Amino acid sequence: MKMQIKNGRLSPYTKNSIISYGLVIGAFVIVSILNSMGMVSSSLQGQLVPICCYIVMAVSLNLVVGISGELSLGHAGFMSAGAYTGIVVSGILETSGLPIYGRLAVAIICGAIVAGVLGFLIGIPVLRLRGDYLAIVTLAFGEIIKNIMNIVYAGKDSHGFHLKTNPDLGLEEGGRMLLNGPMGATQVQRISTFAAGFVLVLITLFVVQNIMNSKQGRAIMACRDNRIAAESIGLNVMKYKLMAFTVSAALAGMGGALFGLNYSTLLPVKFNFNTSVLILVFVVLGGLGNIWGSIIAATILTILPEALRQFADYRMLAYAIVLILVMIFTYSPKIKNFTQGFIDKNFKRKKPTAQTEGGGQV
Amino acid sequence: MSTKLNRDDVIQNTVYDVYENYDESKSTVDEIILPERDKDKDPILDIRGLGIDFGGLTAVDEFTIAIGRTEIAGIIGPNGAGKTTIFNLLTKVYQPTRGTFLFDGVDTSGMTTTQISKMGIARTFQNIRLFDKLTVEENVKAAMHNEVSYGLASGIFHGPKYRKQEKAAHERALELLSIFDMQDMADYQASSLPYGAQRRLEIVRALATNPKVLLLDEPAAGMNPSETAELMNNIRKIRDTFGIAILLIEHDMSLVMNVCEGIAVLNFGRIIAKGTPEEIQNNPAVIEAYLGKKKEAK
Numbered sequence: 001m002k003m004q005i006k007n008g009r010l011s012p013y014t015k016n017s018i019i020s021y022g023l024v025i026g027a028f029v030i031v032s033i034l035n036s037m038g039m040v041s042s043s044l045q046g047q048l049v050p051i052c053c054y055i056v057m058a059v060s061l062n063l064v065v066g067i068s069g070e071l072s073l074g075h076a077g078f079m080s081a082g083a084y085t086g087i088v089v090s091g092i093l094e095t096s097g098l099p100i101y102g103r104l105a106v107a108i109i110c111g112a113i114v115a116g117v118l119g120f121l122i123g124i125p126v127l128r129l130r131g132d133y134l135a136i137v138t139l140a141f142g143e144i145i146k147n148i149m150n151i152v153y154a155g156k157d158s159h160g161f162h163l164k165t166n167p168d169l170g171l172e173e174g175g176r177m178l179l180n181g182p183m184g185a186t187q188v189q190r191i192s193t194f195a196a197g198f199v200l201v202l203i204t205l206f207v208v209q210n211i212m213n214s215k216q217g218r219a220i221m222a223c224r225d226n227r228i229a230a231e232s233i234g235l236n237v238m239k240y241k242l243m244a245f246t247v248s249a250a251l252a253g254m255g256g257a258l259f260g261l262n263y264s265t266l267l268p269v270k271f272n273f274n275t276s277v278l279i280l281v282f283v284v285l286g287g288l289g290n291i292w293g294s295i296i297a298a299t300i301l302t303i304l305p306e307a308l309r310q311f312a313d314y315r316m317l318a319y320a321i322v323l324i325l326v327m328i329f330t331y332s333p334k335i336k337n338f339t340q341g342f343i344d345k346n347f348k349r350k351k352p353t354a355q356t357e358g359g360g361q362v
Numbered sequence: 363m364s365t366k367l368n369r370d371d372v373i374q375n376t377v378y379d380v381y382e383n384y385d386e387s388k389s390t391v392d393e394i395i396l397p398e399r400d401k402d403k404d405p406i407l408d409i410r411g412l413g414i415d416f417g418g419l420t421a422v423d424e425f426t427i428a429i430g431r432t433e434i435a436g437i438i439g440p441n442g443a444g445k446t447t448i449f450n451l452l453t454k455v456y457q458p459t460r461g462t463f464l465f466d467g468v469d470t471s472g473m474t475t476t477q478i479s480k481m482g483i484a485r486t487f488q489n490i491r492l493f494d495k496l497t498v499e500e501n502v503k504a505a506m507h508n509e510v511s512y513g514l515a516s517g518i519f520h521g522p523k524y525r526k527q528e529k530a531a532h533e534r535a536l537e538l539l540s541i542f543d544m545q546d547m548a549d550y551q552a553s554s555l556p557y558g559a560q561r562r563l564e565i566v567r568a569l570a571t572n573p574k575v576l577l578l579d580e581p582a583a584g585m586n587p588s589e590t591a592e593l594m595n596n597i598r599k600i601r602d603t604f605g606i607a608i609l610l611i612e613h614d615m616s617l618v619m620n621v622c623e624g625i626a627v628l629n630f631g632r633i634i635a636k637g638t639p640e641e642i643q644n645n646p647a648v649i650e651a652y653l654g655k656k657k658e659a660k
Contacts, residue, residue, distance in 0.1 A: 011549070207518050214517035214524065215503075215510045215531075222493045222504040229491035232453055233505040233571050234479030243514065289495075 013213040020205050020292040024055075027299075028198045043306050049262040051302045052197025053079075056204045056255030058282035058294040060248045063208050065280065066289035067217065068244035069224030070127070071135040074142025075279050078249040079256035080149055080271035081118050082111030086257025087185045087266065088154055091178040092161055100191050104261065107191075108200065111257030112250045118145070119249020120242065127241045142276050149268035154179040184267040185260065192262035200258055201295075204251050209291060211247065220244050285326060397623045400430025404467055406575055406607045411461035412451055413631075421447045422631045424461070429575070429624070434601055434608045436618045438642075439628035440651060445611040446488055448628075449577050452609075453485050454478045466574060480508065484573035486564040488580045488611075494553035498544065498563055501552050502535040505570035509534075538566050541603070542596065558589055565596075569604065576600070578610040582617050590614055594621050619643065627651065 031048065034040050057079060064072045086107040093103045126137050154163045157175025167181060180186055211217045219240045223230045230237055260266050282301060286293030304319060311318045329335055405428035412425040422444040429435050437445050450456045452463065454475045462471045465481055473481075484505075493501050503510070510531050516524045539545045542562040547555065552563060561581060568576055581597070582590045594617055601608055612618045618625060619639040626636040629651040635642060642648055 210518050210520055216514055216517040218500050218504045225493035225495055226491045231475040232485050234476050236476050
């Protein structure tokens with residue numbers, strides 16, 4: 001990445017990118033070290049890959065909601081498209097002799113392509129709408145994708161790959177079901193790893209942050225800030241909205257493929273409206289357009305439900321309370337002023353004292 | 363009802379009844395409004411009988427003027443006369459109900475806002491429309507999307523093409539900003555600028571699209587007399603530096619009379635007079651539109 005230094009200071013994009021990369025790389029190093037020392041609990045270990053997936057989902061949704069300024073409630077749909085594509089591709093390649101990492105990479109790339117194409121096709125009609133209407137239609141498309149997955153059956157045998165909308169695939173002896181309609185994918189070989197998740201998060205950050213700092217990003221943000229002015233300077237608003245939507249869907253497909261290959265069973269119900277909203281919560285909580293905010297929000301809110309297990313029945317209540325508190329702490333002007341004043345007191349006072357001390361010594 | 367009566371009144375009293383003898387077949391290069399130096403060239407804008415209805419209301423009707431290649435022209439008229447509607451017609455925010463206009467000799471019927479912008483018409487807005495959350499420099503660079511031609515792949519990977527074109531765009535943005543002495547504000551967020559600077563930034567952004575015609579919608583609104591005087595100089599400076607035509611809407615008569623070489627006066631959607639500033643100032647129909655009819659004069 002190119003450093004942009006203006007007037008002796010970093011441009012805001014460069015600064016935010018450094019924070020994002022720093023966060024992710026730092027967290028990866030710390031977790032890896034702790035893991036090698038055996039200090040990571042097994043419940044957290046099981047969550048490392050989902051955390052990476054949700055970070056990818058949150059950052060990619062931020063491209064649509066924060067940077068392109070369109071509310072999308074169907075992000076889980078693209079995730080499921082990526083997940084099942086990844087599972088099917090990985091299942092087909094199981095006997096091909098490809099090393100596991102190669103298989104994972106191919107599965108993730110295929111997931112990204114399928115979800116990206118789907119995002120492009122859905123985006124053409126959907127992005128003609130704006131605001132609330134767009135949100136409702138994306139929600140509908142998310143549900144449609146989920147319901148299509150409910151009736152898809154796929155399997156493979158020595159004759160090759162079979163895809164049908166009823167369970168009677170007529171597989172011969174030794175064949176294997178890959179997708180089982182409402183039962184989802186079963187007996188998936190779990191090949192996702194934390195390292196792969198880490199690489200995927202870095203790729204997502206690279207793509208989203210570089211787009212933000214390019215001609216395309218400027219155009220996308222210009223269309224968000226003022227559609228009429230954007231048209232008046234000759235920007236094709238539809239094209240740039242579609243670009244943001246497609247890239248976001250492709251990245252979601254990547255995250256989905258990683259997610260799908262992390263579980264031995266995966267039900268289509270997993271990718272319902274709740275998941276879409278959960279990802280939206282990551283984005284809103286982290287701040288619209290704020291990439292590292294999305295990373296932190298996705299991480300904390302994925303760990304939180306597990307960490308709150310000790311509250312047993314009150315777990316979701318505690319989760320909701322934490323959400324409300326975080327919202328208040330990040331957005332209330334009073335508390336913002338208080339924390340700012342606290343920082344000023346503790347950091348700005350030190351400087352003059354240091355100077356007077358220095359002056360006294362001379 | 364009363365509106366219609368008034369309008370007929372005014373139209374009966376016009377001196378220059380331009381559309382009475384309007385003939386679609388004949389070329390309508392308007393001798394009155396083209397400045398001397400542009401007369402032998404084709405006009406950059408040749409507007410022919412442009413009109414638009416909103417439901418039953420005729421907002422603009424039979425709007426016919428021609429604008430020379432390096433002319434500064436003005437449209438004046440009372441509030442609600444349809445001035446901004448004309449800008450919206452020229453930039454294809456609205457498609458005209460009747461008539462058309464030729465831009466640089468090309469018929470623009472059926473074109474979109476994007477195509478018009480690409481051909482070379484840029485505008486500013488009466489109520490400022492900046493990209494609020496982008497910086498000043500990004501606002502200008504966003505308008506240079508035709509020169510900055512790298513594709514999405516370059517945008518993602520930031521290859522050599524990206525670096526070369528971004529550098530050129532950065533330099534050109536600062537150069538354009540320096541017209542208004544705004545190069546030091548390049549890193550500020552657009553919404554944080556003071557009002558006058560926001561208006562200037564809109565002009566710079568419009569210039570960044572490399573226009574042949576610049577449409578300014580009330581550029582002096584909210585400015586004090588000294589700022590207006592500076593704006594006048596800048597408008598002339600832009601015309602001289604870029605060699606483009608400027609069409610402006612303005613209520614500030616000192617600016618219009620000083621800067622414009624040709625003026626069209628609009629009332630209730632129709633041109634009631636056009637000519638040089640001197641001609642307009644002495645035109646009874648214009649005086650009537652602005653001040654009302656004199657009873658003693660009858």
